Each structure stands twice: as C-alpha cells, then as structure tokens.
Amino acid sequence: MTETVVDFPKNFAEALNNSQLRRNLRAAMDTMGHRRRTLFADLDALEQLRARGDAIRWRALRQLPDLLEQLEKKCTENGIQVHWAETPAEANQICLGIIQRHHASRVIKGKSMVSEEMHLNHFLDEQGIEALETDLGEYIIQLDHETPSHIIVPAIHKNRDQIARLFHEKIPNAPYTEVVEELNAIARKVLREKFFAGEVGVSGVNFAVAETGTLCLVENEGNGRMCTTAPPVHIAVMGLEKVVERLEDVPPLLRLLTGSATGQLITTYFNMITSPRKPGEKDGPKEVHLVLLDNGRSKIWADPELRQTLKCIRCGACMNHCPVYTRLGGHAYGYVYPGPIGSILTPQLEGLDHAGAMATASTFCGACEEVCPVKIPITTILRRLRTESYDKADSPNAVKGHGYKVNRMESLTWKGWALSNATPWLNALNAKVLGLAGPHLSKLPQVGVLKHWGQSRALPPFARKSLHVLAKEKGIADE
Amino acid sequence: MSNARANILARLRAVAPQEPAATPEPDFYPATKLGHAERIAQLKRLMEHMHAEVIVTDPQHWIATLKDVLRARQVNGLLYGPAGPLGAALEANWDSELPPLVGYTEEVEQCKERLFALDAGITSTRGAVADVGALMLWPDANEPRLLSLVPAVHIAVLEATHIHDSLADAIARERWAEGMPTNALLISGPSKTADIELVLTFGVHGPKELIVLVLDDERG
Numbered sequence: 086m087t088e089t090v091v092d093f094p095k096n097f098a099e100a101l102n103n104s105q106l107r108r109n110l111r112a113a114m115d116t117m118g119h120r121r122r123t124l125f126a127d128l129d130a131l132e133q134l135r136a137r138g139d140a141i142r143w144r145a146l147r148q149l150p151d152l153l154e155q156l157e158k159k160c161t162e163n164g165i166q167v168h169w170a171e172t173p174a175e176a177n178q179i180c181l182g183i184i185q186r187h188h189a190s191r192v193i194k195g196k197s198m199v200s201e202e203m204h205l206n207h208f209l210d211e212q213g214i215e216a217l218e219t220d221l222g223e224y225i226i227q228l229d230h231e232t233p234s235h236i237i238v239p240a241i242h243k244n245r246d247q248i249a250r251l252f253h254e255k256i257p258n259a260p261y262t263e264v265v266e267e268l269n270a271i272a273r274k275v276l277r278e279k280f281f282a283g284e285v286g287v288s289g290v291n292f293a294v295a296e297t298g299t300l301c302l303v304e305n306e307g308n309g310r311m312c313t314t315a316p317p318v319h320i321a322v323m324g325l326e327k328v329v330e331r332l333e334d335v336p337p338l339l340r341l342l343t344g345s346a347t348g349q350l351i352t353t354y355f356n357m358i359t360s361p362r363k364p365g366e367k368d369g370p371k372e373v374h375l376v377l378l379d380n381g382r383s384k385i386w387a388d389p390e391l392r393q394t395l396k397c398i399r400c401g402a403c404m405n406h407c408p409v410y411t412r413l414g415g416h417a418y419g420y421v422y423p424g425p426i427g428s429i430l431t432p433q434l435e436g437l438d439h440a441g442a443m444a445t446a447s448t449f450c451g452a453c454e455e456v457c458p459v460k461i462p463i464t465t466i467l468r469r470l471r472t473e474s475y476d477k478a479d480s481p482n483a484v485k486g487h488g489y490k491v492n493r494m495e496s497l498t499w500k501g502w503a504l505s506n507a508t509p510w511l512n513a514l515n516a517k518v519l520g521l522a523g524p525h526l527s528k529l530p531q532v533g534v535l536k537h538w539g540q541s542r543a544l545p546p547f548a549r550k551s552l553h554v555l556a557k558e559k560g561i562a563d564e
Numbered sequence: 565m566s567n568a569r570a571n572i573l574a575r576l577r578a579v580a581p582q583e584p585a586a587t588p589e590p591d592f593y594p595a596t597k598l599g600h601a602e603r604i605a606q607l608k609r610l611m612e613h614m615h616a617e618v619i620v621t622d623p624q625h626w627i628a629t630l631k632d633v634l635r636a637r638q639v640n641g642l643l644y645g646p647a648g649p650l651g652a653a654l655e656a657n658w659d660s661e662l663p664p665l666v667g668y669t670e671e672v673e674q675c676k677e678r679l680f681a682l683d684a685g686i687t688s689t690r691g692a693v694a695d696v697g698a699l700m701l702w703p704d705a706n707e708p709r710l711l712s713l714v715p716a717v718h719i720a721v722l723e724a725t726h727i728h729d730s731l732a733d734a735i736a737r738e739r740w741a742e743g744m745p746t747n748a749l750l751i752s753g754p755s756k757t758a759d760i761e762l763v764l765t766f767g768v769h770g771p772k773e774l775i776v777l778v779l780d781d782e783r784g
C-alpha cells in the first residue's frame with residue numbers, strides 16, 4: 086500500500102464536491118452521535134467508565150511483552166496455535182500457509198480492520214483463493230471493489246439506491262429493490278450458501294485475554310459466529326496491542342466499545358473463543374490459529390507519548406464526531422484507517438513521508454478526544470506528528486519518515502520571521518511597510534499557498550497599526 | 565516465523581519498563597443490586613427492546629408454552645440436544661402433531677445439510693445478565709454451538725434464578741477466569757444489522773427470531 090501516492094488535495098476536493106456522499110454521511114454521523122449520547126446520558130458515570138477504560142488499556146500496554154507471552158502460553162495450552170508476524174506480508178504468508186495446508190479455496194471472512202491493513206483479500210485473490218466478506222457492509226463494498234470508508238459501518242458512504250443498483254447488477258437473479266429488508270434478505274440468501282461451503286473462516290479480534298487465552302469478538306449479524314464456528318479451520322488476526330490482562334477487564338471495555346460505536350448497551354452477540362473443538366464436541370473449528378501482527382506497533386509502543394495511540398479499541402466514535410471526517414468520508418484519507426484515529430495511527434505505521442498529510446486533516450476542535458472511550462490525547466499526538474514532519478533530527482523514537490516537510494524556502498521564511506521578531510528595528514520597519522501599503526494592499530495577496538487558502542475564505546485586511554505599536558500606545562512595556 | 569516472535573519481543577523488551585501507573589481504576593458503574601423480580605423485568609424489557617420475545621412461565625408448564633410457540637409458527641422441525649439438560653423432558657412430552665424433534669447428535673461434517681435445512685432450534689442457557697439484557701450460553705458437546713445460530717428461530721430456556729446483575733458479576737461469582745469453555749456467548753436478541761443507511765433490520769445471518777422461556781418458580 087505504501088507504493089501508491091495518495092493525492093490528498095485532489096481527494097479532499099472530490100469528496101467535498103460530492104453532495105450525495107455528504108448527505109449520506111451527515112445523516113449517518115448525526116444518528117450515531119445521537120445514539121451514543123442517549124446511551125451515555127449519565128455523564129458522571131461515563132467519565133468514570135472512560136477513566137476505567139483508559140486505566141485498563143494503559144495497564145495492559147505497560148505489560149505488553151509479558152502479556153503477549155502469557156497470551157501465547159495460555160492459547161497454546163488451550164490448543165490455539167499462535168503465530169507472530171512483523172509485517173503484513175508475513176501475516177499474509179502465515180494465513181496462506183494454513184489455507185494451503187488444508188487445500189482450501191474458499192475463505193469466509195468476518196469484519197477485521199487488521200485484515201484490511203494486510204490487504205489479505207487482494208493477496209489471497211492473487212493466489213487463486215476466494216476470500217468472501219460476510220459482514221453485510223463489507224459484502225456490499227467488496228461487490229463494488231471498494232474498501233471500507235468507516236471502521237464500524239464500512240458501507241456508510243452508500244445509500245440504499247446505490248446498493249439496490251449494485252445488488253441488481255452484481256448478484257445473479259437479484260431483483261431491483263430499495264427496501265432495506267429485502268436487500269438484507271438477498272444478502273442473507275447468498276451468504277448462507279457461502280457459510281455452508283466455507284472451508285476456512287477468518288476473523289479479527291476485539292480483545293484477547295491473556296489470563297485465560299480467550300479471543301473476544303463483538304458483532305450484531307451472526308456472520309462472525311458463522312465464520313468462527315462453521316468451517317473446520319478458524320484464523321483470527323489481531324494487532325498485537327489488542328491484548329488485555331484479565332477477564333474482568335472485558336466488561337467495562339465491552340460497554341465502552343458498543344456504547345461509543347453505535348450507542349448499543351450490548352451487541353447481539355459477544356463471542357468468546359478459548360479453544361478449538363474438543364473431543365466429543367460436534368462443531369466448531371478443529372484448528373484455531375491466532376496471528377499476532379506488529380507492523381510498526383512495537384515502534385509506536387517504545388515512545389511513551391505515541392504509545393497512547395495503541396490504547397484504541399476501534400470504536401469509531403472519533404470519526405462520527407469529527408468535522409473533517411463527516412465532510413470527507415473515509416475514502417478521501419486514502420488509507421485503511423480514516424478519521425482522527427487514522428490521522429494519528431496511519432502516519433506512524435506508514436511513515437510521515439507517506440501519510441503525514443493525514444495529520445493535517447484536523448481542525449484541532451478536540452471533539453475526538455472528548456468522545457474517545459479510552460482518552461487518547463489525539464490532538465497532542467497530531468501536534469507531535471506535525472512537529473516531527475519538520476524535524477530532521479534522528480532521535481531514537483522519531484516517527485518513521487520524519488522531517489519530510491523540511492524545505493529551504495520554508496526554513497528561510499521562518500528564520501527571517503524569527504530574526505525580525507527578535508530585532509526591534511527590523512520589526513518596526515516591516516510593520517511600517519505593510520501598514521503604509523495598507524490602503525493599497527488591503528488584504529493578503531492571493532498567491533502561492535494563500536491562493537488555495539483564500540479560495541473559500543474571506544481574507545483579513547492588514548491592521549493599520551502593528552501589535553507592537555498598539556502595545557506601546559497602551560503603555561505596555563516592550564521586553 | 566520464530567524470528568518474528570524473537571524480533572518483536574526483543575523490540576518490546578528493549579524499552580525500560582515504566583513505573584506502574586498511579587492511575588486509580590474506578591469501579592465499573594455503580595453496581596446496582598436488583599431483586600429477583602426486578603432482574604426478570606429488566607431482562608425482559610431490554611431483550612424485548614432488541615426484538616426478542618420473552619415469556620415468563622412456571623417450571624412445570626414450560627413445555628406447554630413451548631408447544632404454543634411452535635404451533636403459532638410454521639416450522640419444519642425442532643433441533644435439540646438429546647443428551648442436554650432439556651432432552652429428556654422434550655422427548656417425554658412430545659406430541660406427534662408437533663414439528664418433529666431432530667437431535668443434533670453427529671459431528672457437523674456429517675449433518676451439515678440437515679442442520680442448515682431446519683427452521684428452529686432449542687437450547688438451555690447458562691444464565692443471563694440483567695444490566696444489558698443478554699443470555700449467557702456455554703455450548704458444549706450436548707448442545708453444540710450451531711444449535712443457537714443456524715436455525716431461523718432460536719428458542720432459549722432460562723432459569724430465573726440464573727440471572728445475574730451484570731456480566732462482571734457473572735464472571736466474578738462463577739469464577740470464569742479459572743476455566744473458560746471452548747466458546748462462551750452473550751446473546752441479546754435475534755441477529756440484526758444496520759449496515760444500510762443505519763436502518764435497523766433483524767434476521768441477517770443468525771436467527772430471525774429469538775424466543776426466551778424464563779422458568780420462574782416464584783411466579784404468581
């Protein structure tokens with residue numbers, strides 16, 4: 086994925102001019118926000134719960150290497166085979182190896198953002214293996230060869246007419262209907278057959294409990310249970326930060342996750358998997374594999390400030406409340422994780438030189454931080470990423486691709502600015518010149534960067550008197 | 565592969581452990597202690613909100629209630645676990661005019677066709693949690709996992725005394741951490757989705773209907 090260069094300005098302009106997309110998104114994000122607020126109406130209780138969630142995730146991260154080893158040990162004792170992968174490519178190879186060992190050609194998938202990060206479907210497709218998404222939203226976008234635009238509701242950018250047309254065109258014998266229930270019924274029918282025939286099931290993991298070696302999955306549709314129960318082999322892929330220490334850590338996180346994501350007290354299913362089929366049991370996979378993916382997480386972890394990024398439980402609330410995301414949608418960001426969490430996570434995973442622009446897609450309103458169930462200081466991390474974009478110094482914890490924005494023109498400008506502000510006579514001269522030019526140069530000139538900036542904004546006129554002069558007139562000492 | 569493990573752990577171990585955080589961990593929600601009747605009422609209210617049908621019945625007559633449930637629906641058979649907690653009672657009280665009882669007795673590989681063709685399944689439950697309104701199931705050899713997933717109608721039998729205040733409570737009281745089963749489930753209603761325009765619709769991949777028979781000794 087790093088090969089593709091994402092053209093952010095172009096993406097942003099396109100998204101902003103797509104009025105259908107903006108209508109679809111606006112309605113959905115408002116609804117999700119409203120549902121969340123209704124569920125968490127008791128703000129004191131919510132604060133208490135968020136503090137608990139934050140503490141649980143922080144405690145887990147603090148002991149990360151120990152917990153990963155404990156998780157591995159417990160899982161192995163339970164009969165779950167644990168694999169470690171440093172890169173998406175390694176994780177893909179591990180999955181492929183398992184699939185090939187079972188001579189399987191049909192893989193059914195539950196929703197998993199890590200598998201998106203791995204581009205697993207694309208990879209398997211190249212190997213001649215069908216990987217079918219079974220979550221309704223994922224199924225819809227897979228039919229249209231798209232990627233998720235939201236981590237919880239992946240097809241939220243589409244409305245029912247678009248889905249109706251898609252089903253009618255792509256699914257043999259599907260009638261055209263815009264009735265949501267009928268669209269669901271069509272998908273149910275197609276996917277039932279796939280569940281029946283699936284040879285390997287792939288899923289993500291919401292929490293992995295080190296204490297018991299248990300993989301927890303949250304879902305509403307039942308497709309996740311199908312994928313993890315009906316086929317003879319189950320492969321669970323997870324980012325290595327998803328581990329928690331104890332079983333008792335699960336209930337608070339579960340409440341925070343479902344409440345923050347969709348305003349639900351609980352999802353339809355909470356699925357806890359601790360072992361493959363035991364002797365005498367009649368169903369469930371005979372083999373369960375857990376793939377632990379690093380992909381840069383251990384590097385993020387090494388820095389105490391950036392580490393907070395890894396507390397994320399992927400609820401999507403930061404997107405639903407983000408003024409930038411709700412206007413652009415997920416695709417404009419160009420990477421797997423969009424919205425505020427994407428803006429802090431992706432540049433760290435992919436490198437600032439590739440995805441650093443994502444850190445600029447923020448108004449710093451702080452809404453994301455206010456709703457984040459595990460209190461990730463998103464704006465602080467954004468600021469750090471922006472700073473590092475201009476920092477060439479090679480400190481051990483520097484973010485990959487740092488200093489990519491450093492260029493001579495900009496450094497000269499800032500040097501000049503610093504000089505001017507530290508040298509009173511120069512500053513006074515500058516102010517005079519601009520002030521005198523005032524009547525003629527009533528606004529900032531519309532050139533260079535300012536041209537873009539000015540296109541959709543009213544530009545401020547120059548003040549007749551500079552701050553220095555005004556301060557002097559008011560008798561404030563100039564230090 | 566083993567390299568990946570060593571490399572990842574080496575990277576993580578290279579960082580000096582940080583001081584244990586002084587962050588206090590506040591209690592998860594002020595624990596509400598509910599009485600027996602309140603617990604049932606709360607569970608019923610929340611699960612019905614999620615489109616489950618919850619029928620409180622007394623332990624002597626639950627099979628009669630079940631028969632009414634089945635008569636009201638056109639189902640081609642009822643999948644059950646003959647060696648499970650409900651098996652004997654079902655077999656002893658079955659009528660020929662009812663949809664046939666079909667035992668889940670073979671491994672899924674042997675009976676997949678039949679399994680996917682049946683309309684209804686019945687299971688016992690380990691209990692329930694009142695605060696969020698969900699059943700707890702620990703499927704096992706006698707009542708396998710797909711029994712509560714594949715048939716379009718899932719009927720679950722719950723003993724009222726097994727309803728906990730919360731999941732946290734159930735985990736602590738029943739000492740789940742000492743030994744988890746192959747699969748543990750919470751189920752709060754029939755399967756649902758909101759993936760198209762956030763319109764909530766029920767019955768996607770799992771059951772379209774969930775009917776809970778709560779056996780309550782103290783009823784009436």
Ligand code: SF4
Nearest residue numbers: 397398400401403457
């Ligand atoms: S950053 Fe916070 S709000 Fe955003 S997805 Fe992660 S946990 Fe949710």
